Amino acid sequence: MKLRLTKIAIFLAALVPLGRLVWKALHDGLGANPIEVITHSTGDWTLILILTTLSITPLRRITRQYWLIGVRRMIGLFAFFYGTLHFLTYIWLDKFFDVHEMMKDIAKRRFITVGFSAFVLLIPLALTSTAWSIRRLGGKNWQRLHRLIYLTGILAVVHYTWLVKADLRKPIEYGVVLGILLLYRVGVWFSEKASEKSKPPAIPTPARNPL
Amino acid sequence: MLIKKPAAIPSSEITPKTTCLNRRNFLTGAAIAGAASVTGIAFRDLAVPALTAYANTKIDGLQKSPFSTTEKETPYKDVTNYNNFYEFSTDKYEPAGLAKNFKTRPWTVTIDGDVKKKQVLDVDAIIKMAAPEERIYRHRCVEGWSIVVPWIGFSLSELIKRADPLPKAKFVEFTTLYDPQQMPGQRTGVLQWPYVEGLRMDEAMHPLALLCFGMYGEVLPNQDGAPLRIVIPWKYGFKSAKSIVRIRFTGSQPLNTWQQQAPNEYGFYSNVNPNVDHPRWSQAKERRLGEFFKRPTLMFNGYDQVASLYSGMDLKKNF
Numbered sequence: 001m002k003l004r005l006t007k008i009a010i011f012l013a014a015l016v017p018l019g020r021l022v023w024k025a026l027h028d029g030l031g032a033n034p035i036e037v038i039t040h041s042t043g044d045w046t047l048i049l050i051l052t053t054l055s056i057t058p059l060r061r062i063t064r065q066y067w068l069i070g071v072r073r074m075i076g077l078f079a080f081f082y083g084t085l086h087f088l089t090y091i092w093l094d095k096f097f098d099v100h101e102m103m104k105d106i107a108k109r110r111f112i113t114v115g116f117s118a119f120v121l122l123i124p125l126a127l128t129s130t131a132w133s134i135r136r137l138g139g140k141n142w143q144r145l146h147r148l149i150y151l152t153g154i155l156a157v158v159h160y161t162w163l164v165k166a167d168l169r170k171p172i173e174y175g176v177v178l179g180i181l182l183l184y185r186v187g188v189w190f191s192e193k194a195s196e197k198s199k200p201p202a203i204p205t206p207a208r209n210p211l
Numbered sequence: 212m213l214i215k216k217p218a219a220i221p222s223s224e225i226t227p228k229t230t231c232l233n234r235r236n237f238l239t240g241a242a243i244a245g246a247a248s249v250t251g252i253a254f255r256d257l258a259v260p261a262l263t264a265y266a267n268t269k270i271d272g273l274q275k276s277p278f279s280t281t282e283k284e285t286p287y288k289d290v291t292n293y294n295n296f297y298e299f300s301t302d303k304y305e306p307a308g309l310a311k312n313f314k315t316r317p318w319t320v321t322i323d324g325d326v327k328k329k330q331v332l333d334v335d336a337i338i339k340m341a342a343p344e345e346r347i348y349r350h351r352c353v354e355g356w357s358i359v360v361p362w363i364g365f366s367l368s369e370l371i372k373r374a375d376p377l378p379k380a381k382f383v384e385f386t387t388l389y390d391p392q393q394m395p396g397q398r399t400g401v402l403q404w405p406y407v408e409g410l411r412m413d414e415a416m417h418p419l420a421l422l423c424f425g426m427y428g429e430v431l432p433n434q435d436g437a438p439l440r441i442v443i444p445w446k447y448g449f450k451s452a453k454s455i456v457r458i459r460f461t462g463s464q465p466l467n468t469w470q471q472q473a474p475n476e477y478g479f480y481s482n483v484n485p486n487v488d489h490p491r492w493s494q495a496k497e498r499r500l501g502e503f504f505k506r507p508t509l510m511f512n513g514y515d516q517v518a519s520l521y522s523g524m525d526l527k528k529n530f
Contacts (some may be wrong), residue, residue, distance in 0.1 A: 031304055033356055034295030034502050096504065111491055162491065165354070166472055167301035167401045 003070045010071055014078040017045045018085070035093045042086035047160065047174055050153050051080035054181040069136050076149070080126040087119050111162035118155035121148050150185075153178050223449060259359045267429035270343055270363055278419060279347035280513075285358040287427050289500050295352065296453060297402055298387065298394040310433035313393055315454075318438050324459035325380035336436050338424050340373060341365040345428075346442075347423055350488045351483045351512045353447035362442050363425030368416045370458070376412070380460035383415045384408070385452040402468055404438045408452035409465030410443065413520055418522065419441060445514040478530040482521070483512035487530050 021041055024030045030037045053076045060068035074211045095102045125146055127133070134142045157178050161171040292307045299306040316336040343363050351357040371383065389405035391397040397404045413422060421442040424431055431437040436453025443450050449469050459465075469477035476490050485495045485508040496505040511517050521529075 033303075033498070033499065035503075036356070046522070087399035092507075093503075109491055109493075165301075166297070167399075169399075169401075 006057065007071055007074060010074060014049070014075070017041060017082070035089065038093070039086065039089045040051060042082050042089060043160070045080040046079055046086050047156050049075055049082060050156060051174065051177050051181065053079060054149065054178070058181065058184045077126060080122045083119050083122050087116075111159050114155045114162065115159035118152045118159060121152045121155070125149060125152075141152060150182060153182070154189055223282050233389045242449060253420070269429055270425045273345045273363060273428065276344045276346045279345065279361075280349060280359060280507060282347075282349065284347065284361055284427075284527070285500050290358055290360055290426070291434060293457040293500065295395075295448065296434055296436070298396045298404075298406065298454070299469045300396050300436070301401055306434040307339070307432075309395060313431065313433040313437070314453075315438035318456075320439065320455060321457045322374045322459075324384070324461050325377040325447075326460050327377065330374075334424075335342050337370060337422070337439065341369040343425065348421070348442060348444040349512050350442070350444065350448055351497055351508065352496075353449060353481070353489065354488055355475070355494070355497050357499050357508075357512075359499075360442075361427055362421055362423045363431075364421045364423035364442070366416065366418045367420040367422040367441060369413075370422055371415060373460070374460070376460040379462045381412050382461050382464055383410050383412060384457075384459040384461055384465040385410075385455050386457035386459070387452055388454045394527075402472055406452065406468045407465060407471075408441075408450055408467045410450075411464075411520075412460075413468075414443070414517075417517060417520065419517065420513060445483055445511040445517045447483060450481050480521075480526070481528075482517075482526065483508060484510060484526055484530070486510075487527050 019029070021038055025034060025038075033067065053072055056068050056072040056075070060066050091097060091102055095105070106116050107113070125148060128137065128145060138143065155169060155174045160174060161168065164171060229250070232491075293301055293303050294306040296306040296310070301310040312360075319331050320334060320337060321331050323329040342365065344365055345361050345363055347359060347361045349357060350360055376383075377425075384406045387406035388394070389397060391404075410420065421444075423440050423442045424438060426432075426435060431440065439455050440453040441451050441455065450467070464479055467479060469481075470479055471476075483494075488494050494508055497508045498505050
């Protein structure tokens, strides 16, 4: 029940950035260069939501609030949703569906190359986000596949870093947060390695939720 | 922080169950509150019109110019609320507000370097040097957007002739005010301050090169480079230095700020050129503010009369 409420709250909150863009677009509030605002805003929110999904595991372990896992899929899907909007603004409002132009761009411009890769890597994760997929793939495989999110996160930050003209402050902020979240996993991985060595494997470890 | 395996000590063993549930309540509450506050913040600026517009002094006796384009002028509110003016902020929507109290008087411009007579001129003396003209120019930013602006000023050559440079002066260097007190962007290391731009002497003497102190019939708004700037319509916008305090004549090519920042991306010439891409994006097209579709970018931003300045030069090399 609580989880349901929380999920509804998060669902509504995750729609706010989009609602805001739509509201502003309808009220002449997007400023002199609306398409640029839409592109930047959807890109920002994709990155914020990716970082949010990556913070669920550390957060639930540190606070021991294991139910938090219940909201992760939705946040991940919203990251994909905003990533799709971001990609759509690019291919529609920037390239006007000129696929040839787009391919040239992807091949030639490294910030587009990494941004596009980051987006493509999100697709299998979105497709396998159902409970059925987890069963089908098996927890271990599913977990392995979903580690792609680490790569997406890195590529997304690189994409942002490579596109700014001079002011690197925002991409660096995102990079620092991502770095902390990834280092946490490295730390956990090492500590588990160490404890596996010191302890005899007496009880079979219960299936743990993925990192 | 390294956390032990959750299986090792179930938290319910050490924490009474009720406390545990309370904590869960708290976190649920916190999540909802967090979501609500995000919503609140997001909606806060929906109601407030972010545009800054204030009346400026009219400039009388404007002469029309044969250099003016007949293209549709970009709305005043866009040209005054969408500014690349890193001295105030790297966010294009912020200079309008941050430059509101910028002091443009008293203002002097130092003329030095290779000139007969080094001098410090009051900006109002400079403005009176020649009759003000309205020049409606296309303005193309290196980022890929463009505007059409009715600037006010006169040819930069009018000032240069009066400054009387020595024959050895081959370049002109323009320096923007350095005043971190008034210009918050200068308190960051985003660029090397003060901002410096430069032109070759023949470029600076070209009649299209404008010494500018107004736009849309009025005195230049602060966020657009008041009180005195240059406008070089066939070059990317960053070449058109704003809020100028020093004009120096020199025999060697000045190192302009953006070239210093990223020499592989921004050159000294920076002529608008659809055939030479920025290393990270194409320059073939541009988005005119207010238009949905992109339009092709024109060589020299459509100012073909400057082509002779660069005859025989490899513009791919001299980008």
